[in-house]
Amino acid sequence: MKELRLMKGNEAVAEAAIRAGCDGYFGYPITPQSEIMEYLMAQQPEKTTGMVVLQAESEVAAINMVYGGASCGKRVMTSSSSPGISLKQEGISYIAGAELPCVIVNVVRGGPGLGTIQPSQSDYFQSVKGGGHGDYRLIVLAPASVQEMADFAGLGFDLAFKYRNPVLILSDGVIGQMMEKVELDEFKPRFTKEEIAKNTPWATFGKTDDRERNIITSLDLDSAKQEKHVTHLSEKYKLMEENEVRFEEFQTEDAEYLIVAYGSSARISQKAVDIARAKGIKVGLLRPITLFPFPKKPLAELAKQVKGILSVEMSLGQMVEDVKLAVECKVKVEHFGRYGGIIPTPDEVVAALEQKIIGG
């Protein structure tokens, strides 16, 4: 039987990273995610798995340490919360451009600016539409439980190496700070030198006579070549859209109305569905697990069945734009959200459903 523990989301992603064979974590403290580095430092994985844990001088340095480590074919990660993730955007753009695998965790707090340290989901645009400069996409995983915080560490590394692309775990203060039951995976060994040479032959681990030198760069001064490179990236993103869409449906079989929500909003909305159903409202929930690639097809399918869709997010309304694009305006789509660190209650979600979708 797998090991059961009561853990915070922040602790779970840290422990799971060690178990997923992570080679290095580079971070900088910021609330509400500091437990990730604190947990790793307390565990001292360098004495067990050999994983390096380093507190950097800034978010900027931390993401560039990730760039350096990922360039060597290593499993590396960083974590932060919204203002710190903004600082990391330069590095994330370079990592995407140089096609390096890594895992980045954002335990979102309310913005803009220094904002609040309370939970929010207002970094959706930044996460799925770019964030840094240039044409690129991250694979964005949105955990809705502490268990998923743990599961997505390993999944994140697998996807990152499969596509040579950064993976963002888009969490929030609720998921990061709360404790739930977690089943932890067995320890997976770190990559050996031989595995790195075989699986990531592009990495910089020292040029030998049997191969050309390896160069990690995102620069091409020749525009024709740069266009070709960006086209190659776009083909990779298309493959992700075909193969990596993940989502979960809840009580959608007979639904006349639909709530779309991710992360902690999905948990709150699930309770709202229960409350609404008790009142006789046939409503279901679609929870995107990957925000990029976004579950467009299942949403388009459900749009044929339901009379209206409510997008519930802890923001002014960001994902709602992707919901509208997915259903091509064939059905009414409205947004309900609290923001600035305020968490909506299930009752508020039901009231919004009644007012904006059913009554509206």
Add this chain to the structure above:
Amino acid sequence: MSDIITKEQIRQPENLVYSKTKLLTDKALSYCPGCGHGTAHRIVMEVIEELSAQSETIGIAPVGCSVLAYEFMNIDMQQAAHGRAPALATAVKRLMPEKYVFTYQGDGDLAAIGTAETIHACNRGENITIIFINNGIYGMTGGQMAPTTLPNMKASTCPYGRDVATMGNPLKITELIAQLPGVHYVTRQAVHTPGNVRKTKKAVRKAFDLQKENKGLTFVEIVSNCNSGWKMTPVQSNKWMEENMFPFYPLGDIKVDGQLIK
């Protein structure tokens, strides 16, 4: 005459007096004629060849004239964002402590946008070697004022000369990082004469050897010219460098065996 050899004869291996290290690629350097970068590249690559360390070395060059260093250095290379090379190098060395890891950075990169990364990598005593090319100007972007631009020196963003009252003083970053306990060896050299080239090569070799011994961070500054940016001929620029740069940035060892030189 018998003591004059022909063009064909001169190319015979027995008559060769010098050949390019195989650790430099055959690609023509993109640097301006007269620039010191080419010599500095050669020195670093020759040292790596002498150490038989081609497979054991990772080089990191960020933004600046040397952004394309990977085109010329025949080793595994990483190109970093502007100023961030010491952060990359930190992770590379921590994750592969058995390798030689060096960064190759200009003054704008190392002493302006990357000041934090430079100082903190030095302060942590990362076992890496930093090669710092100081020519007092932003070469690649077209001759703008650098943190190391001398007082009253002209650049495109200080066309009337650097006014220290409004633009700040030149930053002696090398003396600054030499104060840090994590830094083991700091020296300032030049590459504009054969004698200086020999000294610089010795310094780079020493830095790599000390890195192998895990002594802490080693730092080799090379004061260099930028004839294009300084709007001079190569010969003029070297003379100007000797007369103006060297008094402000004096050559020689600054810290040896972890001890500051008085």
Add this chain to the structure above:
Amino acid sequence: MTEEIIIAGFGGQGVLSMGKILAYSGIMQNQEVSWMPSYGPEMRGGTANVAVVISDERISSPVINSYDTAIILNQQSLDKFESTVKPGGLLIYDPNGITHHPTRKDINIYTIEASEEAGKLGLMKTFNMIVLGGFLKLKPLIQPEFIHKGLEKSLPARHHKLIPENEKAIEIGKGLIKAVQVL
């Protein structure tokens, strides 16, 4: 069965750890649990609270606005959470330091003089376990053997010698709980 609980008091009263022990004991009894704290500066010297859900089923929202049980350890928390108890629900409070007592007539209100008793017995460190005992007396959701396992899991190994003391405090708490009649 789903039990939604808010535990609230001053930082340092063991509010978060009481919730953690309860939640860990729930896991040991093979139930689903969630533990959602208030976090941030309000914790430093101010009030602390944690919402704990114990259920036979997968828990939907860990963030809730009405509770089956409120366990209240100071005046600010009483003021804040009395109104959030579901009709027919349970409110337990330590009357020490309380000047404005609860007034609702549609809920079941109990006091537990835990801080006074803990002071008398010199058991201030297990004050929160006395309170937990009072709750478990009224709602025996978790069997004692699983509370024992929950304590083992929650406390670091170097504190395992204190488990009997904690269990004793729980037993004491069971005897201290008193129903309050709101007039």
